[in-house]
Amino acid sequence: MISRSGTSTIVWTNGQMTGSGPPAGSTPDMTANWIAWQYVIDPYSGAASGFPKGDQNLTYSGIAKYLAIPYTQSSATPGSSGLPLSNDVNAQYAKVFTCPGDDVQQRPKTIIGLPPYKNYYYSYSLNDWVSLPVRAVVSGSPANVRSWGTFSGKISSIRNSADIVMFACEDSQTIDDGVLKLDASQWAGGVVNTVSTRHYGVNAATANASQGTTVNQDGYGNASFCDGHAEVISRKDVLRSRHSGNPNADPAGF
Numbered sequence: 001m002i003s004r005s006g007t008s009t010i011v012w013t014n015g016q017m018t019g020s021g022p023p024a025g026s027t028p029d030m031t032a033n034w035i036a037w038q039y040v041i042d043p044y045s046g047a048a049s050g051f052p053k054g055d056q057n058l059t060y061s062g063i064a065k066y067l068a069i070p071y072t073q074s075s076a077t078p079g080s081s082g083l084p085l086s087n088d089v090n091a092q093y094a095k096v097f098t099c100p101g102d103d104v105q106q107r108p109k110t111i112i113g114l115p116p117y118k119n120y121y122y123s124y125s126l127n128d129w130v131s132l133p134v135r136a137v138v139s140g141s142p143a144n145v146r147s148w149g150t151f152s153g154k155i156s157s158i159r160n161s162a163d164i165v166m167f168a169c170e171d172s173q174t175i176d177d178g179v180l181k182l183d184a185s186q187w188a189g190g191v192v193n194t195v196s197t198r199h200y201g202v203n204a205a206t207a208n209a210s211q212g213t214t215v216n217q218d219g220y221g222n223a224s225f226c227d228g229h230a231e232v233i234s235r236k237d238v239l240r241s242r243h244s245g246n247p248n249a250d251p252a253g254f
Helices: 085-097 235-239
Strands: 011-013 016-018 124-127 165-169 220-225 230-234
Touching: 220 235, 230 235
Parallel strands: none
Antiparallel strands: 011 016, 124 165, 165 220, 220 230
């Protein structure tokens, strides 16, 4: 599988994944993160993003070559926008990683123009329970335990792959990176990462506890699955153990 894309740069070196940042001698084209979004200059505020290492562009993304996106070296040289050339490269390929209905400047969780910047201007996130590095869902439990059994880090180890979510078009109220953490236990009043309802007759601001409410409102959005298909799914269904891979039982009455 490909790697999560939080705020750490994960790379492949000699067939091994290194999650603590780029080791000496690594190059940007070794990036394992499914999306490489760690720019130096914020494209909307024009301020320094606060990312401590390097400047990425979307062509570094671990899936870029499969989308016929050619690798392009980042550069601090100003491009046509007046920002670093890497920002122009991002603008060129942004539509591949962005929902047409998503206003990427609406990111309440990371407010544009205020420190620490690091705003995520794309629409999709990858289910953390099917990404690399393999992480424990429950603190203290083995890292590889999932609802279907054991996750080895390979897609072939994902059982019932037509039921397990891979990517989601995430709610703009919570999206702040390329990581989708699915946890049904939070639905009753916590902050949930789940699908956006913008396409299905429900306002994009469908209630999410992330905005200070005590309600998470159900609705429908888009997700893709580990067998390669995509479908419309409810915000609650995305969180259910059978679709998320989370080994915890769904809350009673969920």
